[in-house]
Amino acid sequence: MRIFDIQSEGVQESDSLQSLQARGLGAQGFVWIACERSEFEACLAPLQTTLQALCGLKLLDLHVSDLLNAQLPSHYDYTSEYDILVFRRLAAGHLGGDSAQAEPAPNRAGKRGGPPILRRIDTSPVGFALMDRVLLTVHPSNCAVREGYAAKLTQSPNAKSHAAGAHLPTGPADLMLRVVNHMVDGYLALRRELTRQLDHWQAQLLNPRSRFNNWSSLLDARLTLHQLDEVCEEQRSSIQDWIEALKTWPEPPAADQQRERELLQVRSRDVLEHIERVVRHVRRLEQNAEMAVQIHFSAESHRANDTMRTLTTLTAVFLPLNLLAGIFGMNFAVMPLLQLQFGFWWALGGMLLIAAVLMGFFWRKRYLNL
Numbered sequence: 001m002r003i004f005d006i007q008s009e010g011v012q013e014s015d016s017l018q019s020l021q022a023r024g025l026g027a028q029g030f031v032w033i034a035c036e037r038s039e040f041e042a043c044l045a046p047l048q049t050t051l052q053a054l055c056g057l058k059l060l061d062l063h064v065s066d067l068l069n070a071q072l073p074s075h076y077d078y079t080s081e082y083d084i085l086v087f088r089r090l091a092a093g094h095l096g097g098d099s100a101q102a103e104p105a106p107n108r109a110g111k112r113g114g115p116p117i118l119r120r121i122d123t124s125p126v127g128f129a130l131m132d133r134v135l136l137t138v139h140p141s142n143c144a145v146r147e148g149y150a151a152k153l154t155q156s157p158n159a160k161s162h163a164a165g166a167h168l169p170t171g172p173a174d175l176m177l178r179v180v181n182h183m184v185d186g187y188l189a190l191r192r193e194l195t196r197q198l199d200h201w202q203a204q205l206l207n208p209r210s211r212f213n214n215w216s217s218l219l220d221a222r223l224t225l226h227q228l229d230e231v232c233e234e235q236r237s238s239i240q241d242w243i244e245a246l247k248t249w250p251e252p253p254a255a256d257q258q259r260e261r262e263l264l265q266v267r268s269r270d271v272l273e274h275i276e277r278v279v280r281h282v283r284r285l286e287q288n289a290e291m292a293v294q295i296h297f298s299a300e301s302h303r304a305n306d307t308m309r310t311l312t313t314l315t316a317v318f319l320p321l322n323l324l325a326g327i328f329g330m331n332f333a334v335m336p337l338l339q340l341q342f343g344f345w346w347a348l349g350g351m352l353l354i355a356a357v358l359m360g361f362f363w364r365k366r367y368l369n370l
């Protein structure tokens with residue numbers, strides 16, 4: 001568990017809930033409590049006591065079960081005292097800890113088929129409990145999102161970071177949106193590798209010299225892309241619900257608070273736009289995979305048609321020759337050319353001439369694909 005006291009002048013990390021509870025909240029700033037799912041379950045009673053001391057509230061049992069559920073889809077809920085957002089991350093890496101144990105075998109990222117990058121995408125949920133001056137986040141085990149953003153918060157400010165627009169979050173809602181945006185951008189960083197992997201599969205499907213027979217993995221990849229599409233739709237729906245709830249918040253009296261509210265709305269729309277980009281990309285990959293399969297079967301059908309056309313043309317060339325052979329094979333005593341010295345060669349030459357004429361005709365008609 002990591003606890004951060006975020007003030008306008010800097011960030012200070014606390015060592016325990018007891019020290020945070022003893023110190024309490026300052027006149028300004030807010031607190032971020034980030035814990036793993038197993039830690040949240042083990043330290044639930046001290047956490048509830050700390051929230052009661054800092055904010056005068058406790059999490060409802062239903063919301064506690066939501067935060068502990070490793071299979072819960074992305075969704076948004078609220079009460080009169082706090083908001084709950086569950087957001088399924090899309091991250092590259094192996095599943096570990098509680099996420100790997102809680103999810104059933106068919107839904108584990110390690111059990112997916114298809115390209116390796118699809119098998120490494122982790123869709124474990126991250127829970128956010130948003131209060132006025134406290135943000136409680138529940139992460140999977142070994143969550144790189146928590147560690148990455150914690151490192152960004154605790155790094156010493158410098159001129160370069162301030163020039164790039166890096167500044168501390170203004171409140172728990174701002175921090176929540178930044179963490180969510182960090183998770184979404186983590187998937188956007190995977191687009192190039194994921195696209196390259198699926199392009200390799202498409203090249204194999206469309207290569208006429210290769211015989212593609214890995215259909216089970218391809219079907220697993222298409223199923224995985226469809227599941228990612230559902231995850232992204234749930235993410236978008238949860239953020240849209242958050243934006244609608246944000247519009248119902250009472251108007252702040254001060255001008256600076258009004259500006260913070262507007263920046264919060266802008267950041268929310270920016271997160272939604274990033275999620276929509278992910279949705280479009282996943283759907284485009286799914287359509288490309290489906291299109292590659294259709295083009296593969298169309299190409300196979302076209303090659304089969306070419307083969308059948310060539311065989312039919314060769315059969316048409318040899319039909320007159322078979323007819324002549326059948327005529328001269330009849331058991332009549334008197335037949336033309338039978339008694340001639342060069343009758344065999346005349347018949348053979350006529351058959352070759354007929355074959356050459358037919359071959360030339362079919363070649364001009366492009367019936368032969370030799």
